[in-house]
Amino acid sequence: MRGTLLERSGDQLRVRLPELGELSLRADRGPRIADGDLVVGAPVTVAIRSERVEVVGASAPTDNTMTVRVAESAYEGARWLHLVETPVGTLRLETLDAAPDQQLRLHLPPEALFLVSDTANAT
Numbered sequence: 001m002r003g004t005l006l007e008r009s010g011d012q013l014r015v016r017l018p019e020l021g022e023l024s025l026r027a028d029r030g031p032r033i034a035d036g037d038l039v040v041g042a043p044v045t046v047a048i049r050s051e052r053v054e055v056v057g058a059s060a061p062t063d064n065t066m067t068v069r070v071a072e073s074a075y076e077g078a079r080w081l082h083l084v085e086t087p088v089g090t091l092r093l094e095t096l097d098a099a100p101d102q103q104l105r106l107h108l109p110p111e112a113l114f115l116v117s118d119t120a121n122a123t
Contacts, residue, residue, distance in 0.1 A: 001046045001088045008038055013115060015046055019087035023064050023108060030114030038115075045116040051094040052112035056105050064108045070099045 003017035011028045023046060027038060030047070038044075056065065068084040068091070075098070082093040084104065093106070 003044055003046060005038060005040055005042045005044050008040060013038070015044055015115070017046065017088065020066055023113065024110045025113035025115055026110055027115060029111060031116065033115065047114045047116060048108055048112050050092045052109060053091075053093050054107040054109060055093075055095060055099075056107045058105065060105065060107060064110060064113075065105055066108075067103060067105050068093075070102050070104060073099055 001017050001020070003015045003023070005013060006016050006022065007014040008027070011026050013025050013027050015023050015025065017023060025046065027033070066086055068086045070082050071085050071090065072083040074081050078096075080095045080098055082095065082099055084091050084093050084106075086106075093104075
């Protein structure tokens with residue numbers, strides 16, 4: 001998910017994604033990024049492992065959430081795999097339970113997000 005770094009306070013970051021709005025995350029998760037690449041206004045890519053995405057109810061806080069449509073589900077023994085359509089494209093989601101509805105609300109926990117500087121990916 002591509003966005004722009006809006007704010008940095010120590011290891012706490014705010015990123016704006018054009019399709020989702022603002023996300024909170026931590027700079028100390030994922031691969032180490034040079035401090036010089038983490039400047040306000042820098043282009044960044046935000047990633048999350050599919051098993052860390054949480055399905056939440058309507059009464060959950062709205063920070064780091066998005067509404068998605070379940071496009072496909074498959075039971076694979078101990079877990080369910082879902083392909084969900086999001087404002088940023090199709091994402092894979094793993095859950096222990098079947099999807100309760102065709103629309104889900106997902107929470108992207110700040111401690112589960114990885115930040116990758118776009119300049120670190122340039123070759």
